[in-house]
């Protein structure tokens with residue numbers, strides 16, 4: 001693997017390889033073991049759109065492996081973008097570093113960047129397009145917390161616009177998970193995508209499947225998708241996970257969320273054993289470590 | 302029968318025979334202008350072009366024909382026509398004789414001829430050295446094109462030519 005642009009570029013075996021490698025890095029990610037296998041390597045974070053969490057996660061991953069990071073902030077990016085096109089920026093920056101992480105508002109920007117880069121490019125989100133490192137960390141979390149990926153999972157919230165959801169659904173289908181799709185009608189999964197995975201997915205109501213679930217994956221329902229505040233509040237309220245929701249679920253059910261969350265999960269849920277979204281955020285570090293090592297092909301340890 | 306023989310019979314001389322060049326026959330009626338567009342033929346082209354529309358055809362009911370004089374357009378270029386006129390046939394003419402005849406085949410990839418309708422797609426970025434790139438397939442009997450950059454799938458390709 002050279003670039004990581006879309007989860008669809010990876011085979012099932014390649015995904016498993018990354019997850020297995022991440023497993024080995026967990027103690028390094030926690031700081032309880034030192035492993036400097038990327039010493040002397042430099043990662044460039046090019047964020048043309050702010051995403052502090054993702055940027056920090058990559059930065060930590062690189063530094064825990066002994067590598068160094070150069071950052072371009074969204075503010076710097078916008079001033080560069082006024083004078084120079086993306087292709088030129090990539091050509092120059094790829095001469096400074098050993099790998100590039102890019103986040104960009106335009107769909108396909110990461111693929112285009114890869115075409116102009118001399119070093120591996122990792123897509124950290126391109127507009128409404130792909131966000132493969134998020135998907136890999138989601139899969140890692142499910143495998144880690146449930147012991148397998150072929151779980152029964154409810155995916156809840158904005159299934160229409162969320163790129164996180166689209167990538168995740170494709171990956172889960174590869175691993176034979178059973179998916180329950182739960183969303184307000186105006187935010188249901190695009191038909192094109194549904195056709196691809198229809199054998200593995202059902203559109204349901206949450207209350208009808210609660211007892212069966214291993215995982216509830218919650219995403220944000222954005223206010224901007226609704227004509228008015230009132231409509232938004234009605235819909236958002238009916239998709240909220242509360243302690244009440246959890247009364248009928250399996251005792252080992254886990255709740256995941258790509259974060260940041262607003263109020264789609266009641267704060268009281270955070271304290272329950274079901275809440276795994278903060279662990280999920282942590283797992284982003286070992287998973288990104290594995291990705292960095294994979295793309296930079298440093299010697300095995 | 303073959304278009305060429307029809308003309309030899311002088312039953313109907315829609316456009317005159319050409320001595321040398323490329324004849325694109327069996328174009329879906331009404332698509333001749335799009336064929337020219339796909340081939341990049343316009344007023345700056347040196348060759349003489351003649352074009353017939355709504356020509357009666359046994360096979361197709363009505364068809365369009367395009368003739369490009371003194372130029373053998375290469376096969377790869379001609380195959381792009383299949384995007385909008387899947388039944389088109391090509392006759393390469395030398396000394397009024399057909400020297401080669403073939404049916405257009407759908408290309409797997411086309412570059413720079415389809416405009417991605419996704420406004421947030423990088424292929425529409427103004428100042429980048431980028432050409433649109435689409436993967437072609439047939440879905441439910443319809444030609445579909447998928448954007449290399451944003452993954453958007455189009456079916457009505459004729460409406461999205463650059």
Ligand SMILES: [Zn+2]
Pocket residue numbers: 108417418419422423424448449450451452453
């Ligand atoms: Zn596109």
